[in-house]
Amino acid sequence: MLLEVRDLHVEFRTRDGVAKAVNGVSYSVDEGETLAVLGESGSGKSVTAQAIMGILDTPPGKITAGEILFQGEDLLKFKEEERRKVRGAQMAMIFQDALSSLNPVLSVGAQLGEMFTVHQGMSRKAAKAKAIELMERVRIPAAAARVGDYPHQFSGGMRQRIMIAMALALEPDLIIADEPTTALDVTVQAQVMDLLAELQRELNMGLILITHDLGVVADVADRIAVMYAGRIVESAPVHDIYKAPAHPYTKGLLESIPRLDQKGKELYAIKGLPPNLMHIPPGCAFNPRCPLAQDVCRTDVPPLYEVTEAGTDRVSACHFWRECLHG
Amino acid sequence: MGRYVIRRLLQMIPVFFGATLLIFLMVNVMGDPIAGLCGDRQCDPATATQLRKEFGLDKPLWQQYVTYMGNVFTGDFGTAFNGQEVTELMASAFPVTIRLTIVAILFEIVIGIALGVVTGLRRGRPVDTGVLLATLVVISVPTFVTGLLLQLLLGVEWGWISPSVSPEAPFDELIVPGLVLASVSLAYVTRLTRTSIAENRRADYVRTAVAKGLPRHRVITRHLLRNSLIPVVTFIGTDIGALMGGAIVTERIFNIHGVGFQLYQGILRQNTQTVVGFVTVLVLVFLVANLLVDLLYAVLDPRIRYA
Structure with a gap:
């Protein structure tokens, strides 16, 4: 297994109290596999990713428990300097907003080339050639002429390609893409996603795709992990989940996708709001919003049940997963 | 361009x-x-x-x-x-004031920015609070008080420097007057750099730089500092003019025959x-x-x- 997150807990200690952002997340990604992590804002999907990368803001953030096994070694036991060498070289991250995530005062060539000069001790000249090569690889037209340009001189789609190029620079084993297409036009979204998927196949990288866009997920993901209030509530191969969700939250998410065959009807929305992470409801965190909730949901935290029907290798954190599957 | x-x-x-x-x-x-x-x-x-x-x-x-x-x-x-050409007065006064300004600006750049970076990265820690308090004191105490106090202590009491600057005003005699002249601006540069660093520290591109696996010093100097210095540069630049013309008090205290001195005499x-x-x-x-x-x-x- 390339990456295995085990029972990860992350808290944010603020003046107002402790926000429990991640509460026992476990997931894994294999080489060449794409895991889509799905969830609303505040579900802990980005925080988990930042913990894996080791770029969590500490303080206020703090990893209180868990293991992050990368190629068999627990990254949380690494010293900062060892950790730094893993970042960028063996695992890389693509951020949501390329305009703010790229340094506005450095040319894209300098920002790409930096990967080679710092990690591989390459000369500036060689690094520049590499930068052009990378820009060509992500299909930026006239790469050689544009290597000295600054981020603001590129369009949104081109900027995101540069982010992708930067992540791919050292051919890492794992890529974490945190909503890579959210900030883009719909037409450009597909191009960027296709490019990412293609390069991933080529380099046989593991990909963690954090998103709330179910449309994107269906095309590229192998597995889906749905997160809610810092927990995984359902995890399954992508087709099984689309066919029959085994958790009411997943079901709600799928039903809230606008569909062509339901034109004119009111769009479905999960009622209520995600919980305040400082006061997560007892029992199942989703119970106040759940149509299937019973008394047991308000008292007992559901474990991850093996879903034995409708596919294999899938789990659901719902006491009533059977009812959900058939309902 | x-x-x-x-x-x-x-x-x-x-x-x-x-x-x-x-x-x-x-x-x-x-x-x-x-x-x-x-x-x-x-x-x-x-x-x-x-x-x-x-x-x-x-x-x-x-x-x-x-x-x-x-x-x-x-x-x-x-x-x-008195029959002297004004240009003649300028020829003697400006070089002195320019030297004084250079010393002052160097203090602002070196000490001000260094303190600003240190405190900006450690916001809320004891270093930060201490420096912040010190800048507040420096800003609130008028220049003639700091000037006369330093002159009295360093020049008269301890005899580390000569209390008044000789007419040639070489650089080494201008160190303490330069520090006095720079003091208030230095405090502002510190605060400005601190705020700017603290603000940009959480910026997305800094997070990207960390995620790229760059060493900490490179993240700070190449990515964080360059972006944070833009407002500081503006301040220091406009301060050059202010220091050159506004050295009246400092030049009087240390008896430096520069622009401030001549202006004072002229007005009088x-x-x-x-x-x-x-x-x-x-x-x-x-x-x-x-x-x-x-x-x-x-x-x-x-x-x-x-x-």
């Missing part, structure tokens, strides 16, 4: 004439220049009229201004009432030519400093360069 510079240069012209005209008017309001010439005694009316005619003071004010500006452009700043003795001449040059210094800031700005931030 070329058009940007030309545009900035053109913008300087109305500012220069506007500012000098204002000074010219204000100095004339200050009082009768002839009265100053005669010293304490009342001037003899016939002589006064004669002198007015000689200096062109009987002409309308705007005409005087035009004549003066015309002379300035040929390098003639007029003659002080109602020496119109000296005051207007020096201030005109200071206006130019301000303008050039501002232009340099704008150019440096464009170097630091490409978004301005291509706008």
